[in-house]
Amino acid sequence: MLSMVIQISVNSHDCTTIGTDFVTRRAAAARQSFRMSKYKVFVMRHGEGAWTKENRFCSWVDQRLSEDGVKEALACGHLLKEAGYHLDVVFTSLLSRSIHTAWLLLEAMGQEWVPVVRTWRLNERHYGALIGLNRAEMALNHGEEQVKQWRRSYDLTPPPIDESHPYFLEIYNDRRYSTCDVSKEDLPKSESLKDVLERLQPYWDGTIVPEIKQGKLVLISGHGNSCRALLKHLEGISDADIVNVTLPTGTPILIELDENFRPTKPMQLLGDQKAIQAAIRKVEDQGKVKQRA
Ligand SMILES: O=C(O)[C@@H](COP(=O)(O)O)OP(=O)(O)O
Numbered sequence: 007m008l009s010m011v012i013q014i015s016v017n018s019h020d021c022t023t024i025g026t027d028f029v030t031r032r033a034a035a036a037r038q039s040f041r042m043s044k045y046k047v048f049v050m051r052h053g054e055g056a057w058t059k060e061n062r063f064c065s066w067v068d069q070r071l072s073e074d075g076v077k078e079a080l081a082c083g084h085l086l087k088e089a090g091y092h093l094d095v096v097f098t099s100l101l102s103r104s105i106h107t108a109w110l111l112l113e114a115m116g117q118e119w120v121p122v123v124r125t126w127r128l129n130e131r132h133y134g135a136l137i138g139l140n141r142a143e144m145a146l147n148h149g150e151e152q153v154k155q156w157r158r159s160y161d162l163t164p165p166p167i168d169e170s171h172p173y174f175l176e177i178y179n180d181r182r183y184s185t186c187d188v189s190k191e192d193l194p195k196s197e198s199l200k201d202v203l204e205r206l207q208p209y210w211d212g213t214i215v216p217e218i219k220q221g222k223l224v225l226i227s228g229h230g231n232s233c234r235a236l237l238k239h240l241e242g243i244s245d246a247d248i249v250n251v252t253l254p255t256g257t258p259i260l261i262e263l264d265e266n267f268r269p270t271k272p273m274q275l276l277g278d279q280k281a282i283q284a285a286i287r288k289v290e291d292q293g294k295v296k297q298r299a
Pocket of ligand 1: 051052055062063064065066130133228229230231289
């Protein structure tokens with residue numbers, strides 16, 4: 007039996023302030039509306055990436071999963087299998103950590119045949135010139151609040167990447183980006199969360215929603231910020247509240263929607279709730295000068 011508890015964001019000091027307040031309002035709204043769930047969709051951030059250990063902004067750099075990330079992806083698959091879910095299609099970004107998570111999850115579920123569809127529109131937010139930098143060092147040099155704003159604010163765009171950046175050529179010469187529905191020149195050089203939602207929403211509306219409407223159970227294996235953008239859209243999270251939403255790696259989030267694609271209940275992070283809270287704290291701590299023990 008899964009223990010499913012409503013959560014949005016956990017911050018060791020005040021997590022439960024805005025996060026819980028938001029959840030409470032959402033729960034009250036859902037109770038009042040008496041809307042019936044018609045659709046379910048899973049949104050999840052991939053398993054831990056290799057650069058997480060080094061605390062570097064990874065973004066469009068194609069790092070693999072860490073050993074722990076592989077374990078997380080497999081554990082997600084086991085969790086969904088035990089809960090009896092049968093997936094019909096999985097959407098990923100063009101980045102290996104998102105694709106490998108989908109493969110491992112499907113393998114653990116014994117559902118390897120399920121189609122995996124890749125799109126750059128689910129890529130992680132483009133962190134521009136911040137790519138490759140260490141978050142704790144950035145917090146030391148620019149302050150923790152500035153780093154939090156760069157990481158979590160809705161409409162702040164970091165400085166763009168340019169040709170002098172050590173990862174510029176690796177990203178823009180990569181063959182995968184010649185397969186996109188926009189030219190290489192038009193791919194982002196830096197993005198706010200708002201920009202991510204703007205490039206993701208047409209894909210959600212035009213490609214993913216029609217699948218869900220056909221009755222298919224969809225799982226999105228995305229990234230911390232591409233998933234935050236989608237959750238903001240689906241859950242109607244305000245520009246102010248999204249700052250306090252942090253997603254752990256390798257944790258499926260179940261969203262139930264009515265016939266008009268409005269949420270009927272608060273989103274649910276599935277799995278061991280204490281472990282999920284610890285995982286969220288770990289991600290938040292990455293932006294601090296000193297990490298908590
Ligand atoms: O780009 C990255 O390093 C992380 C998010 O970083 P933060 O926004 O948490 O700093 O993305 P992901 O690991 O989900 O692909």
